[in-house]
Amino acid sequence: MSKSKFNQLTNHVYWFSPDETTDRPVLGAIAGTSGTLIVDAGNSTAHAGLFLDELAKNGIAPPKYLVLTHWHWDHVFGTAAFNIPSFATQETKRIVEEMAGWDWSDQALDARVEAGIEIEFCRDMIKKELPDRSSLVLKPPDIAFTHEIEIDLGDVTCQVVHVGGDHASDHSVVYIPQDKVVFLGDCLSPDLYNGPRYYTIQKLFPLLDKIVGFEADYYLFGHDPEPAPLSELQAFANWLRVIGRTVQEMGNNQERIHRELEAAFERPLDEDDLEGIEEFLAGLGGRGAK
Numbered sequence: 001m002s003k004s005k006f007n008q009l010t011n012h013v014y015w016f017s018p019d020e021t022t023d024r025p026v027l028g029a030i031a032g033t034s035g036t037l038i039v040d041a042g043n044s045t046a047h048a049g050l051f052l053d054e055l056a057k058n059g060i061a062p063p064k065y066l067v068l069t070h071w072h073w074d075h076v077f078g079t080a081a082f083n084i085p086s087f088a089t090q091e092t093k094r095i096v097e098e099m100a101g102w103d104w105s106d107q108a109l110d111a112r113v114e115a116g117i118e119i120e121f122c123r124d125m126i127k128k129e130l131p132d133r134s135s136l137v138l139k140p141p142d143i144a145f146t147h148e149i150e151i152d153l154g155d156v157t158c159q160v161v162h163v164g165g166d167h168a169s170d171h172s173v174v175y176i177p178q179d180k181v182v183f184l185g186d187c188l189s190p191d192l193y194n195g196p197r198y199y200t201i202q203k204l205f206p207l208l209d210k211i212v213g214f215e216a217d218y219y220l221f222g223h224d225p226e227p228a229p230l231s232e233l234q235a236f237a238n239w240l241r242v243i244g245r246t247v248q249e250m251g252n253n254q255e256r257i258h259r260e261l262e263a264a265f266e267r268p269l270d271e272d273d274l275e276g277i278e279e280f281l282a283g284l285g286g287r288g289a290k
Contacts, residue, residue, distance in 0.1 A: 002019055002024075002047075002050055003017075003019040003020075003021060004016050004017050004018065004019045004024060004047075004050065004051075005017045006051075006054035006057075006058065008058075009179075009181060009218060009220075009227055010176075010179040010180075010181055010218075011179060012030050012031050012032060012153075012155075012156045012176065012178065012179050013028065013029070013030055013031075013176060013179050013181045014028070014029040014030075014031065014055070014058075014060065015027065015028045015029070015183075015220055015227070016028075016050070016051045016054065017225055017226075018222070018223045018224070018225065020223070021128075022043065022125050022128045022129035023043060023074050023121075023122075023125040023129070023223075024042060024043050024047050024074065024129070025040060025042070025043065025074050025075060025185075025186075025222045025223055026039075026040070026183070026220055026221070026222050026223065026224070027039065027040050027041075027042055027047075027048070027051045028040065028174065028183045028220065029051075029055055029060060029063070030153060030156060030158050030174070030176055030179075031060050031061050031153070031156075032061075032152075032153025032154040032155050032156040033061075033153070033154030033155045034064070034152070034153055034154035035061055035062065035063070035064025035065070035153055035154070036055065036060055036061045036062065036063050036064055036065075036153070037063070037064065037065045037066070037067060037151055037153060037158050037174075038051075038063045038065070038066045038067065038082065038084075039067050039069065039174050039183045039185075040067070040068060040069055040075045040076075040183075040185065040222075041066060041068060041075065041076055041077070041078035041079040041081065041082060041086075042074075042075070042077065042078030042081075043073060043074035043075070043077045043078060043125075043126075043129050044077050044078055044129050044130055045077075045078050045080050045081040046078075046129075047077075047078050047129070048078030048081035048082065049078075049081055052081065063082060063084050064084060064085075064153070065084060065085055065086070065087065065151055066079070066082045066084055066085070066086040066087070067086070067087045067088065067151075067158070067160050067172070067174055068086060068087070068088040068092055068096070068141055068172075069088075069171060069172050069173065069174070069183070069185030069186070069187075069222070070088075070092055070167075070168040070170050070171040070172070070185060070186065070187075071091075071092050071095040071096055071099070071168065071170055072122075072168060072186065073099075073122060073126060074122075074125070075185065075186075075222070076096055076099070076138060077126075077129075077130070077136070077138065079096075079137075079138055079139040079140075080137040080138070080139055082139070085142045085143060086139070086141045086142050086143070087141055087142070087143045087144075087145065087149060087151070087160060088141035088143075088144060088145075088170075088172065089144060089145060089146070089162050089170045089171075089172055090144040090145070090146055091169065091170035092141060092144075092170040092172070093140055093141045093144040095170065096138055096140040096141065097140040099138055100137075100138040100139075100140055104126075104133040104136050105133065106127065109123045109126060109127070110123070119192055119193060121192075145160070145162070146162065147161075147162055148160065148161045148162065155178075156176060156178050156179065157176070157177065157178065158174055158175070158176055159174070159175040159176075159177065160172050160173075160174050160175075161173055161174075161175060161210075163187050163207055163210055163211070164187075164203065164207065165187045165188065165189075165203055165204065165207045166189075166190055166191040166198065166199050166200055166203045166204060166283070167186050167187055167188070167189040167190060167191060167192070168186065168187070171185060171186070171187040172185070173185060173187060173211070175214050175216065177215065180215060180216045180217040180218065181216060181217070181218045181219075181220070181227075182211070182214050182216045182218070182219045182220070183220050184211065184219050184220060184221050184222065185221075185222045186221075186222040186223065187207065187211070188204075188207070188208075188211070188221070188236070188240075189222075190279045190283075191283075195282070196278070196279075196282040197278075197279050197282065198279050198280070198282035198283035199240070199244065199276075199279045199280050199282075199283045200283040201244045201245070201248055201280070201283075204240060204244060205241065205244065208237045208240065208241065211233070211237070212233065212234060212237055216230060217229065217230055218230070219232075219233045239276070240276070242261070242264050242265075243261065243273070243276045243277060243280055244280050246260050246261055246264070247277060247280035247281055247284065248280070248284070251284070252281065252284070254277070254281075257277055258277075261273060261277070
């Protein structure tokens, strides 16, 4: 049974909460007078179907457009549930087109993990969400853009903006100016696919400036159970900046890093702090800056 809940955030914005059981992310809907835009396709047609059922049950206008924030499986495996025009960056389109031709059998998934192309966590979640993938169909985006595209829904507009980041270089966010809401997807997460999880200040800091620069009141992260108000987003961005700058200045001197951060935060370091330090240490030397 799905743990996801259907929610309304603002006049035009609805969202379906994540379910960590099989790594189902947040799905979004922006409903205007001329139709509804869907944010991300979900990690299966079953996941997408539940969201579509909730939209219909709550009298939301039928979906007119679909936006994919990035190529990761949990955001694109539900594309076959949508027979509507879809948008994504050119890079997202290229990767999903490539993925559409892959073998998704257990043996092929295991082989890609062995080769370092896939990670164990995603392999395991794919098998759990979709034990039988013999009929899996991936529909690549119809319309690709490079930097930004604006989609008019009548009384509300959606700005789809390419922001990149360590997590996925193709990543976009969806900004709804009238409602002051941003669907962030996973753009503020570390890289998961290239060895130990890591952040680089070369990619993260410009991304933080861009995200905080939106005139928004609420931000929806791809796997968080509740929207984050602006104050929470700003605090998270500041936390990342402080850890990133300290690690960059101190290098691998962890004792000094810990001492400096305890002084900066005016408290003992917790588990999240230590994980953040490790992620920035793993990204030292410009890793992932290309």
